[in-house]
Amino acid sequence: MLIPKRPGELNDEEEEFKPDNLFRRLPEDMTQIYNLMNASQSCFLLLHIKTYLMKLFRLTNAKVHAYSASEAAKVYEKPIIRQNIPIFGPDLTLQALHPDVIKQRNTVEGNFNLCQRINYFRTMFYSLDIHDNAEDDDDADFKTDCGAYDLGFC
Numbered sequence: 001m002l003i004p005k006r007p008g009e010l011n012d013e014e015e016e017f018k019p020d021n022l023f024r025r026l027p028e029d030m031t032q033i034y035n036l037m038n039a040s041q042s043c044f045l046l047l048h049i050k051t052y053l054m055k056l057f058r059l060t061n062a063k064v065h066a067y068s069a070s071e072a073a074k075v076y077e078k079p080i081i082r083q084n085i086p087i088f089g090p091d092l093t094l095q096a097l098h099p100d101v102i103k104q105r106n107t108v109e110g111n112f113n114l115c116q117r118i119n120y121f122r123t124m125f126y127s128l129d130i131h132d133n134a135e136d137d138d139d140a141d142f143k144t145d146c147g148a149y150d151l152g153f154c
Contacts, residue, residue: 001032017122022115030114034105037114038097040121045093047124052088057081061128092117 002025015021026033053059057080095101096117104110 001027001036003027017119019112019115019119022118023112026111026115030106030111033114037117041093041096044121044124045090047128048090048093049088051124051127052085055085056083058083092120 002022054061054064059080101110101113104113
């Protein structure tokens with residue numbers, strides 16, 4: 001959907017997905033990209049809920065995968081303690097579907113905001129791998145940062 005890169009242009013994937021570089025490769029007709037981003041909002045919301053709950057109860061993916069609703073409560077399991085974190089607020093996800101934001105499409109500012117959301121979604125999605133690769137549930141450094149861009153998700 002993006003305009004193809006020219007030979008010798010940005011071989012580093014991290015650089016390629018920076019908002020400035022994405023913006024340079026946007027096509028004239030943005031309909032498909034906006035449709036894709038609208039469809040991804042449900043996935044974005046689920047990722048945000050998962051991240052929030054994992055931070056709230058200080059869970060890791062290993063603990064979540066080990067849980068089975070059909071098993072009886074295990075006496076040796078430690079109880080989870082609710083952390084003191086800000087209230088859940090998926091503002092950016094809801095804002096992306098707001099009529100005023102939709103009106104802003106196909107403007108320079110609207111297209112750049114779209115590039116920032118694409119970059120943030122990618123960063124948030126890849127941050128899930130960080131949680132998956134934690135070696136020890138109790139000793140792992142529980143990282144709650146979703147990325148370099150503070151767009152109101154984490």
